[in-house]
Amino acid sequence: MKAKFLIPLVLFIGLVVFLAIGLNRDPHEVPSPLINKAAPAFEIPQLAQASKTFSPASMQGQVWILNVWASWCVACREEHPVLVELAKSQMAPVIGLDYKDKREDALALLAEKGNPYVLSAFDGNGRVGIDYGVYGVPETYIIDKAGVIRFKHIGPLTMDLLNEKIYPMLSELKKS
């Protein structure tokens, strides 16, 4: 009988927990519908050599990483050292997608900070970005040997994320 007094308290605590979870989730992390779908095809000029093009089809048969970046994007600068680490690990080739940028600015940034990318494709008007559902640079995709997107991360990569999620996933995908 006495326990009845506790019912509102229990309900209240439940509500608080529920709201606390809601408050601590990042509303900007929208689940991508592209996971486990084929990476959209495109063919656009490369950043460094405008006469050459890049197409995801050329990566068929290997696990690779697509990193969307831009010289105007502050979070990308924060992410840059992590990308350099990722490139050094030689786990998978990192391809850049330079999103809505100016060539000079992008090249200047790479010259100044170092270039973690095997190459960057130049998406000046952001059309390829739309096909990949990009809405907040930087974004990172892991694409498997069959050309299927297996993982997407929105926002800057961190060392923790590399060690806990991305490296294990890459070695798993490379085995299959």
Place this chain on the structure above:
Amino acid sequence: MRKLFLFAFSTVFALSVGIAIANEAAPLADDPVVEQRLISISEEMRCLVCQNESLAGSRSDLANDLRREIRVLIKEGKSDDQIRNFMVERYGDFVLYRPPVKPVTWLLWIGPFVILALGIAGLLTYLRRRNHSVPSVTLTDLDNQKIDALLNSSNQKEG
């Protein structure tokens, strides 16, 4: 002097209007029918950068690009559903302000009614239990006499 003032005023006014327009989607209203459809479609969609704004109302760069893209699709003769699919394929159901009814969204659509039903059920059982808890009393002769006495005394006071 007055002319000069008018000139200065109109220049400032023209400039400010120019600035206000500068950030809108570029080729507005070159085809009113296309623009009308663009607005009706994009008002139902969420801008992913500033999530509380519709795609029609947002001034973010991405929203501008997406409106441009939708305009192209309209001119290619795509139906509203095809355009909606184009967006959902890229950004997920999240872009739609009216999410489709499917197993993942059942809770979203039916949840409020379930809570309402639970509330009504709870209220009904509570009221029923309360009815039962009021004991029905049978009056004895002694009780009746007391009641009569009380009623009589109050009648006399009023009379």
